[in-house]
Amino acid sequence: MILPPLFSFRISCEKENHTMYDIAIIGAGVTGCAIARELSRYDASVCVLERGEDVCCGTSKANSAILHAGFDAAPGSLKAEFNVRGNAMMDALCEELDIPLKRNGALVVCTKEEDRPALAQLLDRGVTNGVSGLRIIERNELIRMEPSVSDDAVCALYAPGSGIVCPFEMTIAFAENACANGVSFFRDTEVLSLHRTTEAGGGYEIRTVRTGTETEHIFTAKIIVNAAGVYADRFNNQVSSRHLHITARRGEYFLLDKTAGSHVSRTIFQLPSAMGKGVLVTPTVHGNLLIGPTAGDVEDKEAVNTTQSGLSALTASCARSVKDIPLRQVITSFAGLRAHEEGGDFIVGEASDAPGFINAAGIESPGLTSAPAIAERVAAIAKDLLSLREKADFIPVRRGILRPQTLTMEERSALIRRHPEYGAIVCRCEMISEGEILDAIRRPLGARSLDAVKRRTRAGMGRCQSGFCSPRTMELLAREVPMAVTEITKSGAGSAILTGVPPKPQKDGKE
C-alpha cells in the first residue's frame, strides 16, 4: 500500500533541500542518536538518516532496557570498555536529558554448586573490567534481598551499579537534544547505497529513498557514521574491503502488568552462555515486569516476530532463576534483533580502507549502556578528521514530556487550571492525559504515529494495550498534525490503522 507522504519533511529541523552535510549518520537508534547528540557539540553540519518513521524503531525499542554493570564482557574488549564507561556516564546524562533511570542493582543467580567457579570467574572479569561494588552473596542474604528467587539458588553475584532505564526515552532524548542543537533528522529516509565521491577532498554520496515510495534523494557527506544496526554490515561492505558480517540474533520477551512489577526488585540474571546473558527477569523503570530474551539467530533481518517455540522457551527458562512468576499477567510479547558481529565485539572506529567512514557496528548488548561512550569515541574521531571546534551555544539540557503523575495534587490542579488538557485522561491504564499526548505531537521530532505517541507518553502501553485510547489518540493526531484520520499509521508507511470509511448509502437507499 502506498500512502501519501508523511510529515517528517515539514518538521523545522528536517530540511528538504539541504543535501550536503559534513557528517551523515545512518540510523536513528540509540547509538546513532547518541552520536548525533555528541556531534552537535561541534560546529559541523550533521544529519541523521533513518528509514523508520520515527527514531528508536529498531533494536533500540526492543531490548532488555538494562544499564549493565559491565562484568559480562571479555576484558580488553570494546564492549567491556564502553560498558563500564557508559555506565559511569549515565547518572549525569540522565539528569541532563531527563531520562528515567533507576539503579536497582542486579543479581546473577547460580543454581548449582558446580557452577560456583563460573560465578567467581564472572566476578573476576568484572573486577578486571573496572566494575565496582561487585560481591558474591550466599543464599541467606540472597533470599532476604529477593524472596522470589528460585528455591535452587545457591548464591549470586551482586552488582549494585546495574540499573534500569527507558530505552525509548533515552533514544528520543538524545535525538531531541541533537535536534535542538542543529542536527537535521530525516525520518522515512532509507539509505540504498553509498559510494566514495571522486572529488578532491573525498566524501561520500548517499543514495536514499523515501520509505514507502520510489522517490529517491542524494545526500553527500564528508564523514559517514554507520550506526545502521543489523544492516551496518551492508553499508560497511559497500565502501570497505574489510567486510563485516552481522547476524540478527532474535530475542523474544514477555512484558507483564504492573501488578507483577514488584515480583523482583533487582534485575535477576542467569549465568551467561555463549549466546548471551540468558533470560533475565527484571522490573522496568516504569514498574512492569520484563522477562527475556531468548537467543536465536535468524536469516531475515526483519524477523521481529515472536514464535511459539520462543515463547514456550521463555516460560520454561524464567522459572530457573525466579519462582512463581505470574505469567497470566503477560500484557504483551515482542521480539528484538541483536546486531551480532561475528567477531563478537563492537566495531567502533574509522574503517582502515575507507577514510571518513566511521563504524558504530555490531552494537548488541550492552549497546544501550555503551551508547554515550561509543558516541564520545566516534565524536572524537570526527573531531580530529574535520578539525571541529566546540560550539559556544551548545544546549546540554533537554526536558522530557511533562509528567503530571510526578506532581503533587496541588501542582497538578494548578497545571490543569493553566492547561485544561492535562485534566483529560486519554489512556486509562497508564493514566496519560491529553496534555502529554499533545506535547508528544507538538515537540520537535514529534510523534506522527500511534506507536510514536506510545513510546513518548506510554499511552497504549498498559494492560489494555491501546484498545481504549487508540481511537482517542487518533483523533488528537488527526487534529494536531493535522492529517486525515485514514492516513494515521501504527508505525509508518504501510501500517495504516484504517482501510477507509464505510461506503455512504445514497439518498435512495442504494449504495
Next chain:
Amino acid sequence: MKNHDLVIIGGGPAGLAAAVSAKDHGIDDIVIIERDKEPGGILNQCIHNGFGLHTFGEELTGPEYADRFICQTAARKITCQLNTMVMDLKAGPDFKTVTAINRKDGIFQIHAKAVILAMGCRERPRGALNIPGTRPAGIFSAGTAQRLVNMEGLMPGREVVILGSGDIGLIMARRMTLEGAHVSVVAELQPYSGGLKRNIVQCLNDFGIPLKLSHTVTDIEGTDRLCAVTIAQAGPDGRPVPGSETRYPCDTLLLSCGLIPENELTRGAGIRIDPVTQGPVVSDSLETSAEGIFACGNVLHVHDLVDYVSLEAAAAGKNAARYIRGGRSAAGGTIAIRPENGVRYTVPAFISPDGTDETVTVRFRVDRIYRNHTIAVYFDNTPVSRRKRPVMAPGEMEQVILDRKKLAASPDLHSVTIRIEAPA
C-alpha cells in the same frame, strides 16, 4: 473537598440503573462520575438491537436502551459528572474518598457515605493471549473496531478474521459484513462459543460465516499491516495440532477473547477480588469487602444481557440507599455459597442471614455445555431444590433464586452449594 451521600463510579447501564434505584429509595444526594463525554457507556456503540426484551418487553438498540435510563436519571435530576476520570478510591467506615480529575476542576476529592462501583469491563488484548507472530497494524479488539465503525464512521479493515466467539466478536462479524468487509472465519479456542446462541444464528449463520470451534490463531504475518493469520485446530490441551494449519490472507484480525472486569480502583481500595470473576467478592446485598462500597454490572462479573445488569444495579442502588439511611453495613454474611461441579463461580459469594429481601438471586456461569442437566441446590448437605435445564452453556448466565424464608428456617446453615448434576 465535596461531600455526597452516594458516588457512583461509571455512567454506563449499571451506574445509571443504580442511581435511579438509589434515588427511588430515598437518596437525593447522588453523583455519577463518567469518564466519557456522554452517559450510556458501551451501549452507545452497540447499535444492534436485542436489548431490553426482559426490562421493557421490546427490542431496543443499545443507545435506545441507554436513553431510557438516561431519561430516568434526568427526570430525577441526578447529577452525572461527565469527562471525569476517577483516579483513586479509599475505603473507610465513616466515608469513602473518591479522587477524580477533569479539565474544569483539576484534581478533586469527594467524601461519600457510600460508593457503587459500576466501571464495567474491558477486552482481553492480544498480548494476554500469547499469540506468536509479528505486531502489525490491523489487529483490534472487537470492541475497539465496533467503536471505530459505529461511532467514528471509520473502517478498520476489509478482509477480516475473528478470533474468539464472544458476543462482541459475533456482532462485529455481522457489522463488518454489512459495511462491505469480508469476514472469512471466526475461530474459537474452546469447543463451544463464548457468546449467545442467538448471536451465532443471527450474526454468523445468517451470513454464511463459518465458526471453527477448537481452533486458534497460531501465527500472525505482516510487518506493516497484517497480511495473513494461520489458524490451527487446538487439541484437548489447548495446543495447536501439527498439520492442521490453514493460512488465511487478511488485513484485519478482530479479537473477542474474553472480557475482564475493570477493577483497578477496587484493588487500590484493598477490596477482596474473586480470582474467577476478577470482580469483587460481594454479599447478597452486593456489598464488597469494604463497608459501604457496593458493586454491580460487568465490574462485578461479566453479564450476558444488559437486562440483568440493570436488575443487579437496581439491587445495588437499593442496598446502598439502605446503608446510607441506616449507616450500617450488611456485610459480614456468614452463609457461604459454594460453586461446585460445573458451576464456575457465584455472585453473590455469601449471604447475610439478616437480609430483608424476600429472595436472594444467585447468578453464575457453567464451565462447559450441559444438556438435560440439573441445577441442584443444597443447604449444607441437604438437597433443597433441583431444576432441570435443557441446555446450559458458558456463554449464558444461569441463576438460582433462594427463598429467604427457607434460609431463615435453617438457623445453623453454614453453606449453600450449587452444583450441576447429570440426569438420574
